[in-house]
Amino acid sequence: MIELFSKVRSPSYQCIDFVIDAWFEITGIKLDRLQPCFGLSLISEIKSPCVVVFKNKDRLHKHIGIHIDGKIMHLAASVQYVDMDFVIGYSDVEYLA
Numbered sequence: 001m002i003e004l005f006s007k008v009r010s011p012s013y014q015c016i017d018f019v020i021d022a023w024f025e026i027t028g029i030k031l032d033r034l035q036p037c038f039g040l041s042l043i044s045e046i047k048s049p050c051v052v053v054f055k056n057k058d059r060l061h062k063h064i065g066i067h068i069d070g071k072i073m074h075l076a077a078s079v080q081y082v083d084m085d086f087v088i089g090y091s092d093v094e095y096l097a
Contacts (some may be wrong), residue, residue, distance in 0.1 A: 005079045018075035019064050026068060040096035048096040053097060054090040067095065 004022050007013065020031045020038075026049050031038035040051060048068050055062040065074030073081045087093050 001018065004073070006082075007075060008078050009075055013077040015064050018079065019066055022066050023049070023051065023072060037096050043095045043097045046095050047097060050095045052087065053094045053096065054087050056089075056090050057091045063088075063090075 004018075004025055007018055007021070009015070017049060018032065020033060023038075024030050030042075031040070031051075038051065045069055046052075046071070050067050051064050052065050052067050052072055054064075063074065065072045067084075071081050071083055071087050073079065074086075
């Protein structure tokens with residue numbers, strides 16, 4: 001998992017690419033980016049690990065990360081592993097597993 005922290009955002013590598021790589025590294029399951037919700041299901045309660053999709057009402061684009069061990073791992077300019085408080089600023093948060 002340490003290798004995940006070397007990932008950086010670029011025009012050809014975005015947060016969705018990071019989540020696909022990280023999910024595989026963490027779970028051994030390859031997400032299908034062509035399937036709705038990657039082939040995962042919406043869950044009502046957060047669990048570890050799960051994919052977290054969040055957005056603000058005033059933004060058109062969603063952001064995505066992975067909840068693991070009580071924190072969110074996501075790709076900004078580089079990989080961040082932040083407290084769950086990170087999602088408080090977002091108006092819509094969904095969990096997938």
